[in-house]
Amino acid sequence: MANKDFDKENFSMIAIVAIVAIVAIVVLIMSVSAGFGKASAISIGNYPTQSSSRVGLATATMLCGDALVEPGEQCDPTMSGTSIPCSTFSNNFTGTVTCDASTCKFITKRCTGFRGGYCGDGFVEVNNSADLAEQCDDAIGIDGRTCATFGFTGEGTLACTNCLYDTSRCTNTIPTPPKYCGDGIVQKPNDGGVNELCEGWQYIGRCADLGPYTSGNVTCNPEQCVYDLRYCY
Numbered sequence: 001m002a003n004k005d006f007d008k009e010n011f012s013m014i015a016i017v018a019i020v021a022i023v024a025i026v027v028l029i030m031s032v033s034a035g036f037g038k039a040s041a042i043s044i045g046n047y048p049t050q051s052s053s054r055v056g057l058a059t060a061t062m063l064c065g066d067a068l069v070e071p072g073e074q075c076d077p078t079m080s081g082t083s084i085p086c087s088t089f090s091n092n093f094t095g096t097v098t099c100d101a102s103t104c105k106f107i108t109k110r111c112t113g114f115r116g117g118y119c120g121d122g123f124v125e126v127n128n129s130a131d132l133a134e135q136c137d138d139a140i141g142i143d144g145r146t147c148a149t150f151g152f153t154g155e156g157t158l159a160c161t162n163c164l165y166d167t168s169r170c171t172n173t174i175p176t177p178p179k180y181c182g183d184g185i186v187q188k189p190n191d192g193g194v195n196e197l198c199e200g201w202q203y204i205g206r207c208a209d210l211g212p213y214t215s216g217n218v219t220c221n222p223e224q225c226v227y228d229l230r231y232c233y
């Protein structure tokens with residue numbers, strides 16, 4: 001009888017432990033699935049917290065702090081020489097302005113120049129009555145400035161929108177990659193003026209098909225990107 005009670009007690013204990021374990025596993029699986037469903041929130045620099053999917057998009061288009069001045073930005077805080085004269089924005093400004101690390105734009109509020117007024121009054125003010133640090137004035141427009149003023153190397157069009165320079169339509173030229181023997185691409189010619197016939201170690205064909213030979217195989221000379229006939233007989 002005592003044994004039976006003991007078995008019963010043991011059985012109950014085992015059952016409880018098993019149920020608790022199953023519940024724990026189910027809760028764990030549910031929380032992991034929920035985690036996969038949601039983008040994890042992360043923060044980059046001074047950017048507001050954003051989801052990882054947004055970060056992916058930002059990387060593809062524009063990311064402040066990646067050492068590149070991309071369309072929509074005016075500068076990048078990681079780059080040297082991002083301190084520029086305030087006169088870049090208006091002939092009545094003096095002083096220098098640095099790249100704002102959170103926006104990748106210049107904030108002209110610390111320049112010396114006109115104050116007060118409003119956006120569209122024909123004057124560029126370092127701090128207008130709406131507390132906006134103007135970079136340009138909509139009534140004047142870009143006033144001779146171009147995308148190149150902000151270091152863009154492509155063509156594109158600079159705009160003055162709501163008294164701030166808008167570089168979203170500026171572009172950068174993409175540098176042409178060097179062409180050389182060993183880059184895996186057959187070029188005629190490459191940057192060294194060589195008309196490449198092949199790239200890398202590879203079988204080209206039978207010597208007999210390419211010249212006055214009876215045997216042997218033609219391969220590619222990977223260092224010169226020409227056919228290697230040394231083993232043709």
Ligand SMILES: [Ca+2]
Pocket residue numbers: 117118119120121122123124125128134136137163
């Ligand atoms: Ca103004």
Ligand SMILES: [Ca+2]
Pocket residue numbers: 179180181182183184185186187190196199225
């Ligand atoms: Ca090549």
